[in-house]
Amino acid sequence: MAAAGSVTVALHVAEVLETIVSGCLGPEGRQVLCTKPTGEVLLSRDGGCLLKALHLEHPIARVMVACVSSHLRKTGDGAKTFIVFLCHLLRGLREITDKEKDSFLFENIQTCGRHWKNCCRWKFISQAFLTFQTQILDYVMDHYLSRHFLSIFSSCTKERTLCRSSLEMLLGAYFCGRVGRNNHNLISQLMCDYVFKCTACESRFEEVLEIVDDCFVELKVGVTGLPVSDSRIIAGLVLQRDFSVYCPADGDIRIVIVTETIQPLFSIPGSEFTLNSEAQFQTSQFWITERTKAIVKHLQNQNVKLLLSTVKQPDLVIYCAGLNGISVVECLSSEELSLIQRVIGLAPFVLPEASSQYELSHTALAKFCKPLILRSKRFVHLGLMSTCSFAPHCIALCGPVQGLVEQHENALHGAFKMLRQAFKDLDLNCVTQTSDQSCTSGPCIYKNSRESNELPKIVNSSIQRSYQDTVVKNKGELAKTQTNLKVCSNLIVPSVKLEQNVLCSTPKVAVTDSYQTDETLRCSSPNKGRIMDDHEPFIESNSANSKPENTRRGISYENLQVTKLARKDSILPLRYKSLQTCTSQSYYSSSIPAGCVLPVGGNFEILLHYYLLNYAKKCQQSEQTMVSRIIANAILGVPKILYKSKKGNYSFPQVYVRALQALQTNQPMISNQTGLESVASKYQLLTSVLQCLTNILTVDLVINIKRQPQEVYDQDSEEEL
């Protein structure tokens, strides 16, 4: 397959996938019915699920599906947006290349076009995308977008506590895109209740999310044939099997876990048992019976009421347990066992070697233990007393058909994954820091010093590129700037440590001079202008600060911080009082802090679009401009689909114009939708798509192999034989 048309081909493939996927995107999306060869039907709005069900053959499509599924494994969300965004990116790329072929309008593009034609241009573009992803995107996220972020945590203190209403909004928005529209309210409410019921200790909800995500299969019970509205949360743990013996017991129930049969066997693996006479056989059987009885009796003496076994126990054990008032549950799966062990921290009971008195150390307590009947099936219902922050609860999901129940299960599981991601700090891919790691004095300093390191890098890259174009630059000078900068940060950090405001001023002046000169020497003026432009709308109020900041950030640390905070306060809408935390946290490191959210309805996309365009205006590098433009325009594809069915004031152009006006006049963006989405997941999605795109663009030839993939294996094994 030739490489020439690779964008066109990829676009065709992506467009086909987009038509399928866009039907289920967003709150207005519809369901898709997947039939399996076994005759089962599965309802789904999950993009990953749909793409898998399609069994695509086209090589590029398979690359895309592979990228989507690896993204899903990481985040559990965003498969549909992935495809839509990728499709728009490809569309944008093709438009650019078409234009290039037809007319040579812009000087820059003309030169670049020539360059691309000479070199391997797709590779070049893909590299441009990669540079964008690794440098510019993070820069834009950190510098411009971060001031719009809201936090999901309720208090301003360092301790993170979940805010119920914002969690509800986050989950509501998630389920809007995942389950049928008549059920999403119910399911998100259910999940919200579940999270709060399971969290025994408010501040350790992350642990809970981890357990639930890992063991979700064991924590849900699917019930078919009942209306969805009958779904509910069950306190305690439900094991999906019946008791082998059930002896009703009151009060606290002592539990023991065994992983082997209690009844001793004639012989263990690898051994040999010789029978010489019939009497010997009878005595050994007698001994086995007596020993089993003794162990069970011993358990009873220790007041054990429930025996959980991972293996099937012989009839004799069941009989003895029943006589001694011990309930038995057999054949627990290893997953169930590990969940129980995590909840109550109980190690399996080791059978005593001698039948003498043996103190049981491995027991735990349960509040109750009873059969639970769901749709005329009997389950074991355990009220375990948790020793960790997870208070065990189960979700009984009801639905008229198995396919719907499965959809809800998958959506819930995905939601837990998404929450886990949302509550993690996401490191932005920033410049490696030298002095910063050691500097832990305060959030503000850390951030500032990082900034000071980051910008030079960008300057560096831009310098390197401009070097190719016009101006002759001295490499030695470049190195000097870097050292200068390092000195700058090293100088200032300790001083700030000592005294916040006043002491700073002395070293500052000195450095400023040297640096400013350096910069004016080499930094091409547009670069400076860019920074100035960027900050213009925001720093209008405190013009006194604007100058030092524009020349160099590293110089006026404290001032910068103050202005930033002030700026943020003015922008943040009042109803999110949690903003303060978010802003202060963002100074800790160059990361998207845990729990950062934005309102749904294309807020993130419009913001990124706006800032990327701004960036592109100031950017001198033609390919960076182009890449930023393409991405900025492509990212609008998602909100366009979201607002497709809306009319009048809520149509996309109206919303877009209003948002841009708000941004330009420095006013809060007003979202007419309730619901939040995690910024981290959006950011990860963006990077995954860009990686996928570079993946597609860099391939120049697809080699079609008709052979069975297994054959290679077979030959190998034969040779071995």
Place this chain on the structure above:
Amino acid sequence: MSRLEAKKPSICRSDPLTGERARASLAALKGLVTSCYGPAGRLKQLHNGRGGSVVTTSQSAALLAGLPVSHPVLKVLTAAVRNHVACFSDGGLFTAILCCNLVENVQRLGLAPTTVIKLNKHLLSLCTSYLKSEGCACRIPVDFSSTQILLSLVRSILTSKPACMLIAKEVDHISTLILRAFLLTIPENAQEHIILGKSIIVPLKGQRVIDSAVLPGILIEVSGVQLMKILPIKKSDSFKVALFCVSLSGDLSDTGEGTLLVSYGVSLENAALDQLFNLGKQLVSDHVDLVLCQKVIHPSLKQFLRTHHVIAVDRIGVSLMEPLSKVTGTWPIGSLGSISPSSYGSVKDLCIAKFGCKHFFHLIPNKTTICSLLLCNRNDTAWDELKLTCQTALHALQLTIKDPYVLLGGGCTETHLVAYIRHKTRNEPESILRDERCSQTELQLITEAFCSALESLAGSLEHDGGEILTDSKYGHFWSVQANLPSAVNWPDLPSRCGCGLYSSQEELSWSFLRSARHPFPPQTCLSREATGSADTLTLDCFTAKLSGLQVAVETANLILDLSCVIEDTN
């Protein structure tokens, strides 16, 4: 096994409902289920050319289980109905027809699925909250002091399954049997949580229906040969019972993973048999009268027990173990060694009974909640149908105990609900319009689609071309014969409404169902006298019907929400 071929790509179809194929298959399914509905429903014969028995049925459980469905949308629909039936036994056809009607009606409108689904959901919540409210006029609280309502419920279920082939006298007989069997499962001294017992249905095919009977205790079928070996039972007021769940055949139990080396001349069989004899001796010395074993008893042990006047019955099977242990009060014994005396149980009496050509060993307990329903019918297919019906009826009675209400049957609940919804949406549309953000026209269209789905559901009770009327006071269902001479003033003809609650004596004004008429508020609050006066009502199980209604609307919403179908053709 590894796959030899690569997976074929799936087929993706958008808008699965608009195609001609979908419409045709939906119509076919609708025709199928509609024609089965109600006491006058037509029977279906399921026949597989490859073999297997022929099934004659009009029940959704049997019908849909044997029906191959190829269209994916219909797969969803039938799966939903079957799951509902698995949960509630009753109301399968109701759910299927309502769901088909809804999908068809709404599809015809061509409105945006979002609005349709929202409004359908809203109308459903109107229905359910009305049905659950105190003022609901189609719900009757069950009076447990008399059997009248429960008997009517059972009778309605029996008559609505024509494939049982029962005549009126047999319906009376079977419905009393079912009710008696159910009452026997209720424990006498009820505590806070009632644990119902079990009625075991014992098949006796080829006998007259009238020969069916209910017996307390358990019937164990024994073959003629076995019967010869069983000694005449001596008279006693109590029999000691031992119930084994391990095999008494003398085989070696699990010896572990390692190797077992047996010296020459050592016979493990003899050793095992010795052990069995020891066990037998212990049983005899413990004065056990009856030994029951889930698996096989060694013939020598049987012989040994017989010589000591102990009755031994083996191969009981796992399904009878739980009821047996309940009836006799034993712990199933899992040991061949010493037996704890506490694991023995007892029964009041033992006898050998002969019903038809079968011999049974009858265990009569002192006091338990287990009974056996000996069910007879003429042929296999009719028996299968009758058994399913009995299970449905027993289940419906259990559900009624949990939620002590019944709904009016015979189409009256549906027509009454229609009148209620029409009135509600016409007179108080503001709240709905505000909540759901839709236009007045949309609301009217959807309401009309919803109501006509319910009306044609009620209408499908009539299979003989009769006319269906509804009155404007109670909103009940009245049917009149077809082909009446036009001279006759037809509103005088129906004598009782569908459920039998009201008679035409009252001054009622009738109109055709499905004809345009002014919405009226149906009379709410059922009067006590009305329910007391009518002796035979047609009633439906409340829980099953309510859930059926919800499942039908939810499934219809689900189907209407489909944007495309991905078919895996591997």
